[in-house]
Amino acid sequence: MALLEDRVNSVPAPRELTTKPRRSDQIFRFVVTLGGMSSLVILGLIALFLSIKGIHILNEKGFSFITESRWEVVTDENQEVIQSTFGIGAMLVGTMLTAVIALFVGVPISILGALYLSFYASGRVKTFLVSLIDLMAAFPSLLFGFWGFFVFMDSAEYWAKLINKYLGFIPIFQVPTPIFERSPFIAGLVLAIMIIPIVTSISREIFAQTPLDRIQAAFALGATRLTMIRAVVIPYGRGGIVGGAMLGLGRAMGETVAVYTVLNVVYAVNWQMLFGAGGNIASLILLKFGEAGAYEVDALMAAGLILFLLTLVVNFAADFLVNRFGKRGR
Amino acid sequence: MSTTDIKIPAPGKPWQASRSDKLKSFLTVISAGIFTFILVNVTPLKGKLAYFILFFISVIVFEYIRQRITRDSQAAKDSVLSTLSILGIVLTLIPIFSIVLTVFVKGYKGLHWQILNKDMALASVNDPIEAGGLLHAVLGTFLLVFVALLISFPVGLLTGIYLTEIRGTLSRPIRFLVQAMSGVPSIVAGLFILSAVIYPITNSLSGLMGSLALTILMIPTIARTAEEVLKLIPDDLREAGVALGATQWRTVAMVVVPAAKSGLLTAVILGIARIIGETAPILLVTGGADKTNLNPFEGSMGSLPFYIWKAFLTGGTEQSIARGWAGMLILLIFIFILFGSARYISGRRS
Structure with missing residues (x-):
């Protein structure tokens, strides 16, 4: 009997039912959440530290830091600053100009390419082209920059001369002196080449999310590919494509090395995109x-x-647009 | 009558272009080419650009006319879009091929047998090519990437796990922020390290600083790829783990992450490919050395992007240009290897 009683006593008490995670899980969740917050922390720290260093300049110069188009600093022999004028107006204009050229050239090419990849190419050709374009997205900007300078410049300069010759009556295609080398136009084209793989792959993803039943319905109603794309794919993916283009814009605005190598960085407002002077904020910093x-x-x-x-x-x-419009059909 | 007499129709693919269709479109392209050739030689237009533009315009026009005659106006309009989309992909491919070709053609001149054996400590960029090599640059790049990986892989993986396993209320904003972080301009990453670490604390440029700057650029790539990969792990595995009495921590650490091993390797590779050629932050914070330096914590450190930058910008002679392209060739080969292995791994998985 004593043995049995021992047995009964040794049966463990029923475990308390709880939804509270164990200690190990609590630690796990804490650590993972901490890691997950890293992007927020890093972005916050970037803003904080750049502000700490830069805020007194912004306070001193006020709004003229954005509008002023001069970057001069005068120091005496002890390196004490006597007088300074800082304004990124010219570079802001340059940033916008090159990025807009890049979008203007790059986005239509990307969309057409993505249409080809999504609706025309098939099988091995498609796989090959997709991986080639993904590979191009991994090329460093240094490569684009020096290729642009040593190889692409000659052709682009020739195109710039042609544009100037035949469309020179339009103000933005005029030049004060015939210097066509290292112009915002050429930098914009190099940036266009850089953003094409990114915008192409985003557009392709957006196109791939078009509901198949609607595509097939359009074909069943006798649509050609053109009418199907116009009636189904474009209305469906419009927002996503705009978002993709804006991601390209973000990349083009922040590009440093490629712009620095291709463009003749001169501190002056230059709207005439074929003329060889300009710059962007990133290249100014470098x-x-x-x-x-x-x-x-x-x-x-x-x-x-x-x-x-x-x-x-x-x-x-960009992210808002891509997510808002990209996921609608899923 | 036996069953063998019944004629079984051969399976056909009526939607595919038949041989005569292919021949006809080929002839259209050829005739457009001939037309372009005549036009360029007769009119004052000339040059590669004229050939290219005229060729595409005439292909569009010829194809339009052919479809208009043989089919109808809808098909003709359709053909315009298909030709334009081919134009789009051709315009995308030309720079890729031009870049790769340029790097190989110009780069191999700067190669020699000792290139991975020597550094530039005793040579200037304008010296004969055999005088120096890029040992310091390759080692420096390896170290920079390795240290950056040590920091960014855990952080990226944790972000991925947060987004797929915890799925907390912050998932959406964090996904949003990771996306935004991937758009941080590389020079801003360099400025951040300058303002947050170098000026207030260390006051010296070193390899570690470069790695920290690269970490900022690498985390979003790893986090996003890790998220994609972990999402692919079926929920059955997670439920099986929990049903067997494992805590979430054990499930993730012993079931989910091991199952996603090859995918996570892809994430690492893509992260490395993202930063290996990054130049702007390197120029700001590593100092850039010509001597082999294996200590990332002290002293300036060379790297491939810095080597290329210096060769092109401070030289100007034939030797320095050849050096720059050779460095570019080595960098491109690294990217090819990384990219190829990423594709190989992800191809094997599926």
Whole structure:
């Protein structure tokens, strides 16, 4: 009997039922959440530290930091700053100009290419082309920059001359002096080549989400591919494509090395895109950083902050559009 | 009558282009080419550009006319879009081929047998090519990437796990922020490290600083790929783990992550491919050395992008240009290897 009683006593008490995670899970969840927050923390820290360094410049210069188009600093023999004028107006114009050219050229090519990949190519050709374009998206900007400078420049300069000759009556195609090398036009084309793989793959993803039943319904009603694309694919993917184009815009605005190598960075507002002078904020930072004193570095930090906020806004908008319109059919 | 006499129709594919269709479209393209050739030689238009534009215009016109005659106006309009979409893909491919061809043709001149054996400590960029090599650059790039990977892989993986396993209320905003982070301009990453670490704390440029800057660019790529990969792991596995009495931590660590191993390797490879050629932050924070430096914590460090940059911008002679392209060739080969292995791994999985 004693043995049996022992047995009965040794049966463990029923476990308490609870939905509370165990200690190990609590730690796990805490660590993972901490890791998950890293993107928020890093983005916050970038904004914070660039502000700490740059905010006094923004306070001193006020709104003229954005509108002013001069970047001058005068120092005495002890490297004390006597007088300074910092304004990124010209570079802001240059950033916009090159990025808009890139979009203007790159986006139609990307959309047409994505249409080809989604609705015309098939089998091995498609797989090959898709991986080739993905590969191109992984090319470093350095490569695009020096290829643009050594190889692409000659052709692009020739095209610029042609445009100037035949369309020169339009103000933006005029040039003050016939210097066509290293112009915003050429930089914009190089940026276009850089964003094509990105915009193509996003457009392809958007097109792939078009509901198959609607595509087949259109074909069943006797649509050709053109009418099917116009009636189903484009209305469906419009927002997503705009989002993809904006992601390309974000990349084009923040590009440093390719613009620095291809473009003749000159600190002046230049709207005439065929003329060989211009720049963007990122290339300004790279150009001025080498010889900048402490005070000027702070100004460059402020410029970096503006660039950061600008690309952040563009990326947020792009992401919003891609997600809002891209997932509708799933 | 036996069953063998019944004629079984051969399976056909009526929607595919028949041989005569292919021949006809081929002839259209050829005739458009001939027409272009005549036009270029007769009119004052000339050059590659004229050939290209005229050829495409005449293909569009010829194809339009052919479809208009043989079919109807709808088919003719349709043919315009298909020709234009081919134009789009051709315009995308030309730069790719041009870039790869340029790098190989110009790069191999700068190669020599000792290139991975020597550094540039005793040679300037304008010296004869045999005088120096890019040992320091390759080692520096490896170290930069390795240290960056040590930091960004755990963070990226944790972000991926948060998005797929915890699925908390913050999932949407975090996905949003990861996407936004992937758009941070590389130069801003460099400025951030300067303002947050170098000026207030270390006051010296080193390889570690470069790795920190690269980490910022690498995390979003790894996080997004890791999320995609973990999403592919079927929920059955997670439920099986939990049903067997495992805690979530054990399920994730011993079931989900091991199951996604090859996919996570792809994430790492894509992350490396993203940063291996990144130049702007490297120029700002690593200092850039010509001597082999294996200590990422101290002293300036060379890297492939810096090597290429220096060769092109400070040289100007034939030797320095050849050096730059050779560096580019090595960098491109690394990217090819990384990309090829990523495709191989993900291809094997599916």
